[in-house]
Amino acid sequence: MRISIDTDRCIGSAQCAVSVPFVFEQDDDGFSTVIAGREDGAGHPMVREAVRACPVQAITLAETQEA
Amino acid sequence: MTDTLDAPKTLADGAEDAPAYPIQRKCPYQMPPGYEGLREKGPISRVTLWNGRVAWLVTGNELGRKLFPDARLSSDVLDPNFPLLAPRIEAQRQQAAAPPLVGVDDPVHARQRRMVLPSFGVRQVNALRPVIQQYADDLLDKMLAGGPGRTVDLLTEYALPMPSAVICQLLGVPYEDHHYFDERSRHVLSSSGPEQAAQAQQAFTEILAYLDDLISRKQAEPGDTLLDELIARQLEDGKVDRNELAMIATVLLVSGHETTSNMIALSTMALLAHPEQMEALRADESLMPRAVDELMRYASIGDMLMRVAKEDIEVEGHVIKAGDGVILSTMLMNRDAQSFEKADDLDIFRPSGRHVAFGYGIHQCIGQNLARAEMEIALATLLRRVPSLRLAVPADQVPVNAPFVLQGVSELPVTW
Ligand code: SF4
Numbered sequence: 118m119r120i121s122i123d124t125d126r127c128i129g130s131a132q133c134a135v136s137v138p139f140v141f142e143q144d145d146d147g148f149s150t151v152i153a154g155r156e157d158g159a160g161h162p163m164v165r166e167a168v169r170a171c172p173v174q175a176i177t178l179a180e181t182q183e184a
Numbered sequence: 185m186t187d188t189l190d191a192p193k194t195l196a197d198g199a200e201d202a203p204a205y206p207i208q209r210k211c212p213y214q215m216p217p218g219y220e221g222l223r224e225k226g227p228i229s230r231v232t233l234w235n236g237r238v239a240w241l242v243t244g245n246e247l248g249r250k251l252f253p254d255a256r257l258s259s260d261v262l263d264p265n266f267p268l269l270a271p272r273i274e275a276q277r278q279q280a281a282a283p284p285l286v287g288v289d290d291p292v293h294a295r296q297r298r299m300v301l302p303s304f305g306v307r308q309v310n311a312l313r314p315v316i317q318q319y320a321d322d323l324l325d326k327m328l329a330g331g332p333g334r335t336v337d338l339l340t341e342y343a344l345p346m347p348s349a350v351i352c353q354l355l356g357v358p359y360e361d362h363h364y365f366d367e368r369s370r371h372v373l374s375s376s377g378p379e380q381a382a383q384a385q386q387a388f389t390e391i392l393a394y395l396d397d398l399i400s401r402k403q404a405e406p407g408d409t410l411l412d413e414l415i416a417r418q419l420e421d422g423k424v425d426r427n428e429l430a431m432i433a434t435v436l437l438v439s440g441h442e443t444t445s446n447m448i449a450l451s452t453m454a455l456l457a458h459p460e461q462m463e464a465l466r467a468d469e470s471l472m473p474r475a476v477d478e479l480m481r482y483a484s485i486g487d488m489l490m491r492v493a494k495e496d497i498e499v500e501g502h503v504i505k506a507g508d509g510v511i512l513s514t515m516l517m518n519r520d521a522q523s524f525e526k527a528d529d530l531d532i533f534r535p536s537g538r539h540v541a542f543g544y545g546i547h548q549c550i551g552q553n554l555a556r557a558e559m560e561i562a563l564a565t566l567l568r569r570v571p572s573l574r575l576a577v578p579a580d581q582v583p584v585n586a587p588f589v590l591q592g593v594s595e596l597p598v599t600w
Contacts, residue, residue, distance in 0.1 A: 128294075129301045130548045135556075147301035170538060172548040173253055 118158050119179045120151050126175035133167040133176060140164060149175075157181075192503040198230060199238045205231030205511070206269055206488055206587040211580070213450045213483040215515060215528070216587070223516055228502055231511065239267045239509035240502075243516035245523035245538065247500060252545035257491035257510055259547060261287035266492045267509025269588040284432045286439075290546060296432055297550060299418055303354060303410045309553040312350065316558055319349045320565040328570070328600075335576040338596040342566070343448035344370075344441065347558050351440030354554070355433060356409025357398060365391050369441040391437065396430040436551075443485065444555050446585075446592030448562045451479040453582065453596065454530055455563070456575060461532050466567045475532035476559045481539035482530045484515035485591040489543060514540050572600045 129147035140155045158164040168176045207216040227244020242248045251257060262282050268274050282288050284296045327341045348366050352359045371387035406412050411433055418424040455462040465471050489512045497504040518539045519527040542549035576597040583594045
């Protein structure tokens with residue numbers, strides 16, 4: 118699984134960073150980014166919920182093939 | 185006439201079954217009478233506004249979450265078809281200036297939001313927490329100094345001055361002047377009664393003039409607050425004009441006041457009515473963040489969010505035609521039984537659900553991190569320091585705001 122954030126869409130509501138601070142953080146401009154090294158969601162069960170909660174649907178999950 | 189089971193229904197089909205809207209709440213945090221019926225008709229039905237116009241009412245949580253981010257629904261209050269909930273809003277619109285952030289679409293909205301966004305981030309808000317705590321303690325020191333047994337208005341003694349002080353500090357508005365705009369903010373967003381239509385307009389104009397003057401003063405003597413930053417980085421670079429900047433500051437100042445203060449007041453009322461949950465919170469403050477979300481869902485103070493369709497949109501066998509007014513009821517979305525178990529019950533242990541009390545889509549509340557921090561601190565401090573707090577009047581005698589404004593109370597008499 119690979120998380121990506123469409124920064125053109127993100128409105129910086131921080132819903133993701135508040136619900137899964139282990140994976141998402143806010144940059145200095147107030148937009149969300151995925152913490153380096155945790156692009157795979159680090160197995161966090163709340164990541165899918167964060168995708169749903171994002172008010173502008175800026176977060177996408179790409180299923181990656183298991184090696 | 186044929187019963188067009190398959191053809192999508194327009195606003196006119198069934199307009200005879202469109203109850204008057206909005207509806208006054210009886211209890212400030214419960215569904216008003218008539219909502220039950222609207223909920224049953226969900227996820228989308230029709231209502232009739234004060235001027236006889238029929239508009240769509242979205243009540244389903246899933247449908248609403250689909251429609252909120254839909255760019256075909258516009259927030260442009262200057263659009264002649266924009267649905268208005270009361271005559272006084274018509275009066276406000278005559279001014280022909282759309283309120284920044286809330287009353288405009290992208291790309292204007294995105295540009296304005298990006299300007300102020302960094303100040304409302306999680307880190308920036310967390311840095312403010314000690315300041316917020318200090319304000320909460322100072323206000324309670326003052327309130328409690330008179331001793332037990334007195335009746336005070338919790339709204340003016342605590343729930344309002346706290347967010348007022350915080351937004352002033354953040355924006356860089358001298359707090360000595362807060363009486364000037366505390367009262368005026370109330371008039372803009374929460375005043376009840378038809379005679380106050382003009383007052384709301386005048387209050388907005390006066391706050392705007394105050395902030396315009398403040399911008400001049402800050403240009404002469406810069407500081408390091410949000411307003412100073414906007415002046416230095418945006419105004420002086422010609423990225424925003426003076427009037428727009430003053431308008432943005434006005435919208436932030438007014439919204440920073442009224443929303444959080446009403447939520448603190450209604451949360452206090454709701455918790456007092458659910459003593460076992462209040463005790464659980466008092467015993468374990470780590471429950472507070474989730475409780476705040478649940479209280480937001482339960483009270484849904486910004487119930488009616490209006491949009492106008494720019495193009496035809498087909499949903500659930502209905503077609504929202506270009507030019508139709510659409511009202512998204514956050515309260516009904518938040519009390520949709522398909523999304524929330526026992527939706528009408530307050531349950532602070534509920535898994536933080538998908539409530540839309542801060543809105544949804546690009547206009548979702550920009551101050552939500554700040555609002556959450558203020559509510560958490562205000563409620564925790566109140567519970568900790570005033571264990572014998574109770575209402576000084578029966579709950580059904582607490583005066584409730586008019587239906588078309590921000591939901592809340594105009595005073596909250598308490599004692600301890
Ligand atoms: S929830 Fe969505 S809009 Fe909000 S900060 Fe995260 S990515 Fe951005």
